[in-house]
């Protein structure tokens with residue numbers, strides 16, 4: 001059904017040199033899969049360290065006191081904790097085990113922050129004993145922190161998480177933190193009177209989405225709040241602006257734009273299917289019309305990582321003064337908590353082909369020894385072409401189209417919903433390699449249904465050209 005009008009829509013991933021090196025080393029991959037079973041995750045900390053250095057160089061350019069805290073929730077591997085410690089970066093922890101592991105690695109308290117959405121007394125005891133700064137979210141939590149301080153006869157280092165910023169005449173809604181318009185009273189009155197063991201060090205926010213103006217406006221409102229607190233003698237030493245720095249997965253804007261356009265034609269039956277069963281990837285189709293946009297991560301971004309951060313810092317307030325100058329003038333330490341963006345190019349996932357078959361409509365399905373929770377984020381699909389490491393001879397004439405399916409016993413169990421092109425017919429035992437999966441894709445939703453084991457996490461040692469267990 002692929003006519004001339006029905007072009008395939010490739011999404012060519014950006015791939016780091018170390019991935020090319022690994023792709024050429026099929027022996028290494030085949031041995032690793034044989035030993036650890038399919039799938040495996042392979043990490044490279046050099047990309048992680050470059051990404052953090054990129055953020056730091058922006059702060060250095062504007063001579064700002066700063067710290068970068070790697071948000072651990074984006075990847076579970078300990079290799080990144082060790083690497084962050086080595087290069088003096090901080091770590092944002094969100095659970096008992098995340099914090100406990102980081103402490104065991106010997107990361108100093110000043111380089112850790114606890115931002116967990118739900119904090120119980122076991123977690124708080126660990127944090128307070130170690131004097132880890134804690135971001136507070138609600139009054140019940142404040143009571144528990146304060147009780148824990150009394151029990152341990154000590155103080156707690158406190159960042160106040162704020163939200164509900166005004167943006168273009170509306171209040172930005174959030175389930176997290178305290179509304180910015182009550183934060184001044186909270187800090188200057190409630191905390192001071194009810195929680196004398198709190199040592200207020202600063203403000204924190206983390207916004208959903210990827211808007212530069214929203215982050216900049218939120219930061220400006222935090223600066224206004226800190227000025228107002230200062231008139232009452234309360235010093236805001238730190239403002240932590242959270243994570244959410246875009247990364248770029250794809251090498252071509254044209255491919256991305258074409259894919260979105262062809263996806264829409266496909267769901268309206270104006271061309272052959274681009275996704276399995278013309279899945280609209282989160283768009284709503286009603287009476288032959290499309291409503292909304294695909295519910296997917298924006299995989300193509302020209303402004304990303306360090307440059308994305310810089311655009312926040314050069315944003316100007318209503319008097320025309322750039323944010324970096326406002327921060328510099330006040331000697332405030334600016335912190336960020338990037339997760340995904342520190343992991344750009346830092347990991348891949350490799351799985352083995354188990355079977356090929358036609359489905360009831362004759363579509364080619366390629367079964368992988370893997371399940372969809374091992375390549376999953378909140379995005380409706382991972383929109384990047386996998387690399388097929390074929391054992392068969394390459395033929396120039398033929399190309400094959402099919403879908404990658406996984407091991408969970410569900411009709412919806414697709415590793416990728418998008419139709420994938422293969423230059424050679426996949427063979428049992430071939431490897432399929434997914435690029436740039438370290439940020440959320442490999443770990444955030446991984447589960448053990450059917451008692452399948454979780455994927456093994458390996459770290460690539462480029463000097464020795466071998467893989468070590470995380």
Ligand SMILES: *Cc1c(COP(=O)(O)O)cnc(C)c1O
Pocket residue numbers: 071073074092115206242243244245337338339340341
């Ligand atoms: C998830 C999260 C982050 C990291 O977000 P990314 O989009 O991965 O950069 C940082 N801080 C908090 C509080 C978070 O919840």
